[in-house]
Amino acid sequence: MTTQRHEFDPTPFLVEELPWAPRFSLRVRPEHRAALAGALSLELPSKVGQRSTAAGTEVLCLGPDEWTILAQDADALTTASSAAYAQIPHSLVEISDREITLRISGAQALTALTTGCPRDVEAMPVGTGARTLFDTATIVLWRDDRQSFRIDVWRSFLPHVHAILDQVLVELKSGL
Amino acid sequence: MLLIHCPYCDETLPESEFAYAGEAHINRPADPSALSDEEWRDYLFIRTNARGPHYERWRHIHGCGRFFNAVRDTVSDRFLMTYEAGEARPDLTVKEAAE
Numbered sequence A: 001m002t003t004q005r006h007e008f009d010p011t012p013f014l015v016e017e018l019p020w021a022p023r024f025s026l027r028v029r030p031e032h033r034a035a036l037a038g039a040l041s042l043e044l045p046s047k048v049g050q051r052s053t054a055a056g057t058e059v060l061c062l063g064p065d066e067w068t069i070l071a072q073d074a075d076a077l078t079t080a081s082s083a084a085y086a087q088i089p090h091s092l093v094e095i096s097d098r099e100i101t102l103r104i105s106g107a108q109a110l111t112a113l114t115t116g117c118p119r120d121v122e123a124m125p126v127g128t129g130a131r132t133l134f135d136t137a138t139i140v141l142w143r144d145d146r147q148s149f150r151i152d153v154w155r156s157f158l159p160h161v162h163a164i165l166d167q168v169l170v171e172l173k174s175g176l
Numbered sequence B: 001m002l003l004i005h006c007p008y009c010d011e012t013l014p015e016s017e018f019a020y021a022g023e024a025h026i027n028r029p030a031d032p033s034a035l036s037d038e039e040w041r042d043y044l045f046i047r048t049n050a051r052g053p054h055y056e057r058w059r060h061i062h063g064c065g066r067f068f069n070a071v072r073d074t075v076s077d078r079f080l081m082t083y084e085a086g087e088a089r090p091d092l093t094v095k096e097a098a099e
Helices: A030-039 A074-084 A109-114 A155-173 B037-045 B092-098
Strands: A014-017 A023-027 A051-054 A057-063 A066-070 A091-094 A099-105 A129-134 A137-145 A148-154 B003-006 B011-014 B019-023 B053-059 B067-073 B079-084
Touching: A014 A155, A030 A074, A057 A129, A057 A137, A074 A091, A099 A109, A099 A155, A109 A148, A109 A155, A137 A155, A148 A155, B003 B079, B079 B092
Parallel strands: none
Antiparallel strands: A014 A099, A023 A066, A023 A091, A051 A057, A057 A066, A099 A148, A129 A137, A137 A148, B003 B011, B019 B053, B053 B067, B067 B079
């Protein structure tokens, strides 16, 4: 009796749910960007998609006047924000509970993302991020490494996104 | 799928990240109560329905979130150019001469 040998990758990619972390949405007009960056001791990149990291706090520029901040010290950030508020008009909103972050990593992480994301994810430089789509859900996609991504999904869309990723995982494991 | 250049992100991205938002360069009348019913109807509903280059608004809703303007040829569905909201209506003859 002959047996067919299959050489499929048993773990094409890994989906992990990352623990809760303080997350903020910052809106400020471009003319006040530099002043606010100084007041909050953060680097606010001016180009959409660029990221900066300082002392464990990550900042991603989502739009010309919008940033997402993954804060290491949330209290220090809100204190600095309220101190600067009178001089520099801006809005800093805590959105920690709005989204849940998944890490997608592994040899076929890119394949997994291309099933739902219409962007050319492969062409996205490492160390950048963007708001985009996964199937019909808006996500924020962070590229940390060639094969390591984070996606922030609104919590009500998470079962949908997770179901698609699980389906893809099954298909890739079976060699489809 | 159309590929649309977002002037704020400075990237050419798939259509599904964008939403169409009607004809561009339509200013709301400064004093609506001074208008006749016909003028108000024209402001609300009457559009050019152009055959050829059409000036229209788009929003990069699943991206930077910004509204911008685009010139799209309604016959070929090609995007001729996109530009930031608030900029004056571009002169297409200048663009053609430059190419």
